[in-house]
Amino acid sequence: MICYTNIKYIHYIHYCITNMILKGNYLGEFQELVLLSVASLPDKAYGVSIMHYITQETGRAVNISAVHEVLKRLQGKGYLKSSMGGATAERGGRRKRYFILTASGRKILEKTMKLKLQLYKQVPNFVFKLS
């Protein structure tokens, strides 16, 4: 039985990794963070708000240009899509670009989280300590 799960697990890892490598769907740590932020800020995810959200949640100082860069890449990979919002008063009338998660973005997010959790569960001492 153990044998079986092990094989299944290895197959799964293999599948994930090949999937990532072959399609270039590898998510960096910061990319993952931005993607999660967009997911948790429905309808109000744009450059500044995402930056603030990350700072607020993680306590990390993030530069706005880095956020823009990652957003562009994620959109290029098809995990995000964007549209311009209406005119605003607080920034000289300039419009905001709002980002929302696409289906494939949600999928990759789920996969990465699942993989992390799976790996995390394999650490015996952790599980033992926590329980």
Place this chain on the structure above:
Amino acid sequence: MTPTPPKWADKLLAWYCNPDLLEEIQGDAHELYFERVATDGKRTADLKYIFDVLRFFRWSNIREGENSFKPSRWNLLSFNWKVAARSAGRHKVLYCIKTIGVSICLAFTLILTGFVIHELSYDKFNEHHSKIYRVTSRVDFHDHVTHYAVTPFPIGGAMLDGIPEVKRYSRFVSHGQPIYRVGDKILDKEVTLVADSSFLKMFSYALLHGDRTALDHPNNVVVTEMLATKLFGTTDVIGKQLSVGDDLLHVSGVLKDLPANSHLMFDALISWDVSRMQDDWGNLNAYTYVQLKPDADLAAVKGKMPKLLKTFHELVAREYKATYEPVFVQLGDIHFSGPLDEDIAIKGSLNNVFILGGIIALLLLMGIVNFLNLSMAEVTTSLKKIGIIRIFGGTAGSHRNLLLADGLIAVATIVPATAFLAYAGWILCDHYMSIVIEPGVIRNPIFLGLTAGSILMILFISQFNAVIYSGPATTMQSFKNMFRPKNSGRLLRNVLVGLQFTSSIAMIALILVTRDQFAFIQDSDKGFDTHNVVLVKVRDARPEKVITFIDELRRLRSISKVGGSTYAPGVLETKYVFQVESKQGMTELLVPMMACGIDYFDALNIRLSKGRNFDINNGDDHGAFIVNETAARQFGWTDAIGKKIAGPVQGGGEAMIEGEVIGVVQDFNFASLHSKIEPMIIFLAPRGWSTEFVYIKTNAMTSPDLIPSINSVYERLWENVPFEWQFLDTQYLRLYEGDQRVRHIFEVGLLINVLIAGLGIFSISALMANLRAKEMGIRKVVGANGAHLFFLHLKSFVLFLLACMLIACPLIYGLSFLWLSNFAYRIQLSASHFLIPGALAGMILVVVVGYHALRATRVNPVEMLKNE
């Protein structure tokens, strides 16, 4: 008032940022700014804003985004670059052979063109070259016409006085190679002319120091840059003293080194010292040039000559029973004019220029044909590419663009390679074959035109290919590899490559012929023995000293014989008027002559066929003559001994002395084997005659201190005069320097020719291998073995070789006959001169074609057949 971010930072952002992204970036930046003003104050917000703007300066923000891609002609072309470069990279061997082959052809063409232009540009650097004429003399003496390069001394002056069209005249005489002395430095190989003051005004030789009046005063000397550096170590030598021969002269000018395309080559000019020259009409020694006025016509000048020379003509007719006629040669034509007696001009042959012109055209054609063939072989391999371009909507034009890029890449390789090879060849020519080409020819319009033309030609060929291939080929045909070049083109190519091959067979044969002829010259019986003979030149007019020198030498142990003579190989022979006994009594004849010392015949091992040698004990031998066999035959003597000859034996040729022939020597050939042996009268050098050349026959075992011991004897007699000596066999071979040069040219020509012909065969072979690839595959599948395929590929070329050999045979015969007719004594052509080149050519063919044949045998048939 609401605070605003720094204006310059805002402007900077707007300037570099992609307009599509500007709104969101600027919006976010401003939003952050206003927040920061509220929390941190304006100053901090300003700084942070500037920092943000700088951080936004990223490649992805300034670049034109993927969405803004605009298809342009340049994009299309740059794609073509990539394809062309890749296709060059894929067929490395073919590409290298193609470009290097055409580079070698072009480089050789350029060098030859440079040489031809150089030959044609002789003396054209002179400002008035079209108005300057050299006066030469045609003398008819007893029905024997001799054309001299020299004229009587006063003819130039008489023309200036008597003919209004003449603007200026200049004359000079050769001063030979006198000894130059400055301090300890002694030079003795410098060609020196004694020239009129008008010499520098007439000819445009560039002066480094001094002006054109440098020769106006007596006892001046003008030296070239090189001689000045050799003597003084510097070129700024005006006013310095220099001893030339017996005179002390002042340097009054320094010439730039003479251009290589000048018919006169000299190292120094000495000003004309009137007092020392015999300025009379009987002195036929001056080289005379006249410059006509700009509007004058040569015909008018010629018309006035008979009246001007009337008294001189009468004098010549009365005194010498001869006629004299002046001949004018334009300065630019001197280089190509025929051989003259006593000429010092550098001569070239117009025939050679025509031959070279033909070779240039042929080479250019060959190079281009090879290039074309190899490009075609390449195109057949990339037919599929054409198909793909077609399917994606490419037109013939787009394919042409691709090939244009191909051509441009080839040009980019060929041009630097050609420039490098041509430069290297030019240097090598200068160093190893003494063929100097004046660098100025590079600026010649013909040369520039040819260079540009050949580059355009290469581009044109790639276009030519495009027309042939992209016109008729349909998409499916190119996919199925069914397309074949037209047969007529193939025939033409075969003919041209055959021509190349034939010419290289002929070239190999010519090399063999020249080699055999040179071996023949070295081994042939010249009538005298050149081995172990040292030739010493004596620069002293006093005969006693020469006799002392000879007597002293006789005492040296390692020397067996010593004999003096007035004549040496390569020195102009002297002719004199002799009275010779014949059936009609005494007749006057112009015969080459030579005065010699007692032991002369023994020293050179010249054998007597009749009579006896000169004998010192026989008092009346000063008045006895020896003739050579040719002379005896020509004078019509059956028994030469005792016949009467009268000649100018004593004291400078005024008094005739009558004597008898005492002996006949076998013919010996001091001139090169180019000319037939001439009759010669030999007599014992009388008192008062200096023998300029001393021949020293050494014992067979020459001791290494022989030359030093001769030198010490020489130095005891002539202090501070350089000791000039030469082994006779070396001196003799010098007569063939011109032929050796021709031989070198043949050898280089052979190398180039074989290379080009090899390339030609290679290109045809490559084309054939490509076209027959599938056939080879099928044969292999059906069961043909490697050897069979190898010979199959070779077979078609062997027939080709046989055809070429057949054509080459008459060519070999004709060309070697032409070259050998330069020699009076020559070898006979034998069968080996025809068969060996053929065999060598066959070997080259097997090596070159074998490359493709081997590839054909080793190919995997599946690779070839699945192409369908």
